[in-house]
Amino acid sequence: MKKMILVSLFAIIIVLSASACSNSTKSQPTEKAAAVEKTDLILATTTSTQDSGLLDVLLPKFESEAPYNVKTIAVGTGQALEMGTRGEADVLLVHAPEAEQQIIDSRDAINRQRVMYNDFIIVGPEEDPAQIRGLPVEGAILKIASSDIPFISRGDDSGTHKKELQLWNMAGIEPASVTSYIETGQGMGSTLQIASEKNGYALTDRATFLAQRDNLNGLSIVSEGDNTLLNIYHVMQVNENKHEKINSNGAKAFVEFMTAAETQSIIAEFGQDLYGEALFFSYTE
Amino acid sequence: MTALVRLENIEVTVRDKMILSIPSLEVLKGEVLGVMGPNGAGKSTLLKTLALLDPPSQGKIYYQEEQIFNTQAPLELRRKCAVALQQSLLLDTSVYQNVAIGLKLRKNKKSEINKKVAYWLDAFNITHLAKKNAHLLSGGEAQRVNLARAMVLEPEFLLLDEPFSALDFPTKLQLLKDFKQIMSQTGTTAVFISHDLMEIKYLTHRLAILMDGEIKQLAQTAAVLESPNEAATPFIGEWKAFLQ
Amino acid sequence: MDLLLEGLKQAFNMFINGDPEIWEITLRTLKVSFTAIFISMMIGIPAGIFLGLSRFPGRRILLVLINIGMGLPPVVAGLWITILLWRSGPLGDLALLFTPTAIILAQVIVSLPIVTGLTSTAFQQLDEKLLLQIKALGATKIQFFIILMKETKLAIFAAIIAGFGRVMAEVGAAMMVGGNIRGETRILTTSIVMEVSKGNFDVALALSFILMGIAFIITFTLTFLQQRKRRI
Known part of the structure; x- marks a missing residue:
C-alpha cells in the first residue's frame, strides 16, 4: 500500500516532467504539419495593449493568417524599448514617440509605423479636491502640485510615465520636490488601484481606465481632451542588420498586419460593445 | 587448530x-x-x-x-563477518526488519529469511517484540536485537x-x-x-x-x-x- | 468579504465548467513545478548525501554557499538567468528565454540549495558508528545509501516539501524568464500578478484558491507519506 502510493506518485512526477520538457517543442509541430514551419516572433509591448485586451483580439487573427507564433512580453515601454535595443525582441508596439526616435536614430529599430492612438487622461476623486476640472493640463498639474492631494505616478520608465514627466516639465515643476508625489514602480492597473485607495490623482491612458473602471471606486476623469495628452502607438521591427537571430520576416509581417485596413477597423471597434466607446482610434500614416 | x-x-x-x-x-x-x-x-x-x-x-x-x-x-x-557494537544502533523500523536486514542485503529468499529470523528472535527471547519499532525498545531488548541481527547471518x-x-x-x-x-x-x-x-x-x-x-x-x-x-x-x- | 466568497465561487465555476485556459495554466504549473522539483531532487539529494558524509577541503565554503542559496531571492535568480539566456548572452543559441524550460531552470536554481542543504544537514547528524554498523552488515555502496535514506526519510521529505513550497510560490523569476506568455509560459502565480494589475481581483482570487488547493493537496500527500506511523 505504502509502496503503491510512492510508486504512483513517482510515476505521476515522471510523466508530468516528460511532458513538460517536450511541451514547448511538440505543441507547434502538430498544428503546422501540412502548413509552413511556424516560427516564434517576440513582441515587446506595453502593459496597456495587453491589459486592455486588444492583443487577445488581434493576435489570434495574425497567427491564423501568418506562420508565426507570437510571444507577447508585456512590460513598460522603457523595458520594451530596451529589449529592442538589445535585440531581445523582434518587433515592438510602444507609445513613447520621443524615446522611440532614439532607437530609430541608433538604427536598432527600423520600419516604424504609426498604428493608433488613444489619449491620456487625468483621473482623480469624484469630488475633485484640488479643483482641476476644466483647467488646461498645465494648470491642472500646477494646482495638484500646490495642493496636498497625492499624485500617483507609475515611476517605471513606461510610456505613460515618460508622458507624465513631460507634463511636469511643461509646468516647470520638479516632481521630486512635491511632497505628495508617490511613485509606485508598477503597471497602470496597479497604479490606478493605488490612486483609488489613496484618493489621489493619476495620469492614465484612457483604455486601461475604461477597462478597469468597475474596480476603481470613486475615480473619475477630471482632465481630458488636451492636444498634449495624445497617446500615440507605433509599431516597429528590430533591425536584423544590427542584431542576431531576429525574426525579421515575422516582424515585417506584423508591422504590415498592424497597419492593414482590416486590422485598423478591428482596432476602431474594439471596446465599443463592452464600454460603449472605443478604447483606441485608428491612426495610420 | x-x-x-x-x-x-x-x-x-x-x-x-x-x-x-x-x-x-x-x-x-x-x-x-x-x-x-x-x-x-x-x-x-x-x-x-x-x-x-x-x-x-x-x-x-x-x-x-x-x-x-x-x-x-x-x-x-x-x-x-558480523559485528555487534556497544550501542545497539538499530534502524528506525520494526524489530523483525532490523534482524532481517543483513539477510535482505544478501538477497536471501523470503521464506529463508522468515525461518532464520524467527529462529533467532526465539533464541534471544524477543519473538514477542517482532512488530515493535526498534527505537521504542529498552536497553536490554535493544542489545538482544543487536546480537540477533549479527547471529542471524550465521x-x-x-x-x-x-x-x-x-x-x-x-x-x-x-x-x-x-x-x-x-x-x-x-x-x-x-x-x-x-x-x-x-x-x-x-x-x-x-x-x-x-x-x-x-x-x-x-x-x-x-x-x-x-x-x-x-x-x-x-x-x-x-x-x-x-x-x- | 464579498470578494472572497465571490472568488471562491468563481474558482469553483472555473473548475466545474472546465474553463480550458484555467485548466491549461494549472496543468502547466504542475508540469513545470514537478519537473523542477524532480530535477532538484535528482541532483540535490545525492549532493546533500555527499556533502553530509564526506570530508574534503572546501566543503565548508560549499556549505556556506548553499546556505546563502537557500535565501536567494527568486528575482535575483531570474535576473541572472535572463542575462545568460538573452539572444546576445552566452547561452542565447539555445533560444530558451521565454520558454517553460527557462522557468524550470529558475525554479531549480531556487529550490536546489534547499533540497541539498536540508539533506546534507540530516546526513551530518548521523552517528558515525551507525555508518560503520551498516557497512558491517554487509551492505554494498548502493545498499548503504538506500538504508541511510530510509533512516533520514523524515528529513528528506522535509527537504522536498520545503523545496516544493519554494517552487510553487515562486513568481518573480517565472515572470522575468518566462514572460507570462499566454498559452506558453503563463502559470498560476504569474497569472495572479497579471490579473491583479488588470484589476480583476475576482479572477486573481479564484486563481489563488486553485493554487492554494494544489499546494495543499501536494503538501498533504507528502506530509502523509513522511509521517506514516511507526509500528508499535
Whole structure:
C-alpha cells in the first residue's frame, strides 16, 4: 500500500516532467504539419495593449493568417524599448514617440509605423479636491502640485510615465520636490488601484481606465481632451542588420498586419460593445 | 587448530600517529578471543581491521589463508563477518526488519529469511517484540536485537565490541547466559572486546591485552588473569586489586 | 468579504465548467513545478548525501554557499538567468528565454540549495558508528545509501516539501524568464500578478484558491507519506 502510493506518485512526477520538457517543442509541430514551419516572433509591448485586451483580439487573427507564433512580453515601454535595443525582441508596439526616435536614430529599430492612438487622461476623486476640472493640463498639474492631494505616478520608465514627466516639465515643476508625489514602480492597473485607495490623482491612458473602471471606486476623469495628452502607438521591427537571430520576416509581417485596413477597423471597434466607446482610434500614416 | 584470520605486520596510522601495530595475531577457528585494554589502546581499530571494514595502512590480512590486499576487502569476505557494537544502533523500523536486514542485503529468499529470523528472535527471547519499532525498545531488548541481527547471518567470524556494557546487572547476566549457550551450540569464531573481567572470564578462551596499540600478552584467558606479564600487570593488576 | 466568497465561487465555476485556459495554466504549473522539483531532487539529494558524509577541503565554503542559496531571492535568480539566456548572452543559441524550460531552470536554481542543504544537514547528524554498523552488515555502496535514506526519510521529505513550497510560490523569476506568455509560459502565480494589475481581483482570487488547493493537496500527500506511523 505504502509502496503503491510512492510508486504512483513517482510515476505521476515522471510523466508530468516528460511532458513538460517536450511541451514547448511538440505543441507547434502538430498544428503546422501540412502548413509552413511556424516560427516564434517576440513582441515587446506595453502593459496597456495587453491589459486592455486588444492583443487577445488581434493576435489570434495574425497567427491564423501568418506562420508565426507570437510571444507577447508585456512590460513598460522603457523595458520594451530596451529589449529592442538589445535585440531581445523582434518587433515592438510602444507609445513613447520621443524615446522611440532614439532607437530609430541608433538604427536598432527600423520600419516604424504609426498604428493608433488613444489619449491620456487625468483621473482623480469624484469630488475633485484640488479643483482641476476644466483647467488646461498645465494648470491642472500646477494646482495638484500646490495642493496636498497625492499624485500617483507609475515611476517605471513606461510610456505613460515618460508622458507624465513631460507634463511636469511643461509646468516647470520638479516632481521630486512635491511632497505628495508617490511613485509606485508598477503597471497602470496597479497604479490606478493605488490612486483609488489613496484618493489621489493619476495620469492614465484612457483604455486601461475604461477597462478597469468597475474596480476603481470613486475615480473619475477630471482632465481630458488636451492636444498634449495624445497617446500615440507605433509599431516597429528590430533591425536584423544590427542584431542576431531576429525574426525579421515575422516582424515585417506584423508591422504590415498592424497597419492593414482590416486590422485598423478591428482596432476602431474594439471596446465599443463592452464600454460603449472605443478604447483606441485608428491612426495610420 | 588452524587460524580463521591471521594478521601479519599490521600497522594503522592516522595523521602520522601510530594507532595499531601488530606483528602477528591469529584468531583460531572456533575460539572466542577476548581483547582487553585501557581506553584509547586501539581496540576498536583492531576490531575494524579484523572485520575487514577499514584496510590497514600497512601489513597483510589472511582470511582462511586467502590474502586480502591493502584495499577494500571483497564483499563476499566481508559478508562472512558480523559485528555487534556497544550501542545497539538499530534502524528506525520494526524489530523483525532490523534482524532481517543483513539477510535482505544478501538477497536471501523470503521464506529463508522468515525461518532464520524467527529462529533467532526465539533464541534471544524477543519473538514477542517482532512488530515493535526498534527505537521504542529498552536497553536490554535493544542489545538482544543487536546480537540477533549479527547471529542471524550465521557468521564465520563474529566481532563484538562491549555489547553487554550498557546493561543493568540482572539483564546482563541473563543475556550472557543465553549468549554463551548460543556460542557453544554454533561454535562461531569470535573476537570479544570488553572492560569487564567477569564477562571475559565467562565467555573467552584466550585473552589478548592491548595497550598503546600493541599486544602485550596473549595466552589462555585463565593464564593471563593468573599471571599477567610485566607489561600487562598494571592493567590486570588494578582490576584484580579492585575485585578483592 | 464579498470578494472572497465571490472568488471562491468563481474558482469553483472555473473548475466545474472546465474553463480550458484555467485548466491549461494549472496543468502547466504542475508540469513545470514537478519537473523542477524532480530535477532538484535528482541532483540535490545525492549532493546533500555527499556533502553530509564526506570530508574534503572546501566543503565548508560549499556549505556556506548553499546556505546563502537557500535565501536567494527568486528575482535575483531570474535576473541572472535572463542575462545568460538573452539572444546576445552566452547561452542565447539555445533560444530558451521565454520558454517553460527557462522557468524550470529558475525554479531549480531556487529550490536546489534547499533540497541539498536540508539533506546534507540530516546526513551530518548521523552517528558515525551507525555508518560503520551498516557497512558491517554487509551492505554494498548502493545498499548503504538506500538504508541511510530510509533512516533520514523524515528529513528528506522535509527537504522536498520545503523545496516544493519554494517552487510553487515562486513568481518573480517565472515572470522575468518566462514572460507570462499566454498559452506558453503563463502559470498560476504569474497569472495572479497579471490579473491583479488588470484589476480583476475576482479572477486573481479564484486563481489563488486553485493554487492554494494544489499546494495543499501536494503538501498533504507528502506530509502523509513522511509521517506514516511507526509500528508499535
